[in-house]
Amino acid sequence: MSVHSALEELARYRARNKRASQEVFEKGTLILQKNGHKKMGDEVWDFLEQLALAAIDVGRLEVADRCLRQLSDKFPQSPRVNCLAGIRLEASEPPETALKYYSDLLEADPTNVAVWKRRISVLRRMGQMEEAISELSQYLDTFYTDIEGWLELADIYACCNQYDYSLQALSHTLLLAPQNPVYALQFAETAYTAGDLPLSLKMFLMVIDMTDGDETECLSESTPLGITVRAWYGVKLCTRRMSRDPQLVTTSASGTSPPRHAAILDELATERLRVAYSSAGKKGDIAQGRGIVFSWVASP
Incomplete structure (x- = not known):
């Protein structure tokens, strides 16, 4: 596959919000190897973020680190890059470390939606369902129109066999x-x-x-x-x-x-x-x- 066709394919993935981690990683590393990203202009930053996520998914953390370094140099203290760094941290460190990292970010910026969601995800993965529910409920009090948040809350309740509460959460999605x-x-x-x-x-x-x-x-x-x-x-x-x-x-x-x-x-x-x-x-x-x-x- 040529660099040009790989770039076009990755752009289509981004437009469709399609993860396709293995395909993205293979095409993205081809672009990096042939320095095709140097001709992308400002679009290169979206590409690097896309490739970093894919590299984390497939366990190629050295590629993710390379992308993150370039993103951090260009956008120091960016909330979006900080969240991406947290996802990278989750891939190699204990969940408690990632949880502390996200807590520190939220203390500095309580409006960082992406970080708040990652923290909830970590709590759920740790099996701390009550804390996850509490955190997600606080989040939805602030960002009521987030349908994905209500669906997540409904799913957590359902996993805990609390179907009446799950229905209450789903009723908000029907309103929205x-x-x-x-x-x-x-x-x-x-x-x-x-x-x-x-x-x-x-x-x-x-x-x-x-x-x-x-x-x-x-x-x-x-x-x-x-x-x-x-x-x-x-x-x-x-x-x-x-x-x-x-x-x-x-x-x-x-x-x-x-x-x-x-x-x-x-x-x-x-x-x-x-x-x-x-x-x-x-x-x-x-x-x-x-x-x-x-x-x-x-x-x-």
């Missing part, structure tokens, strides 16, 4: 991004795990409403794809459990009203999953497990 079906699906699945089936069913149906074709397309003529299929699975799971244990229909910690036509929804979910796994042509990839799916939806 109400049109994102991925967040709605995560909320629905968490509600299912928490045992709030009426709420879970309601949210699965919302995902379907957000993703299942356009308004002019008749439901009977559409084919569920992608996230919509997963939501129909959720509907089927909810209605099946409700039919087996009627008490679950009215059991809702959130106070969600029970579904009026659970049996009809169950039949519709069965039909939609059959259609999804009977698709042909370019839609046929999903049909590979049709035998297992058909058997599952047909079972009582």
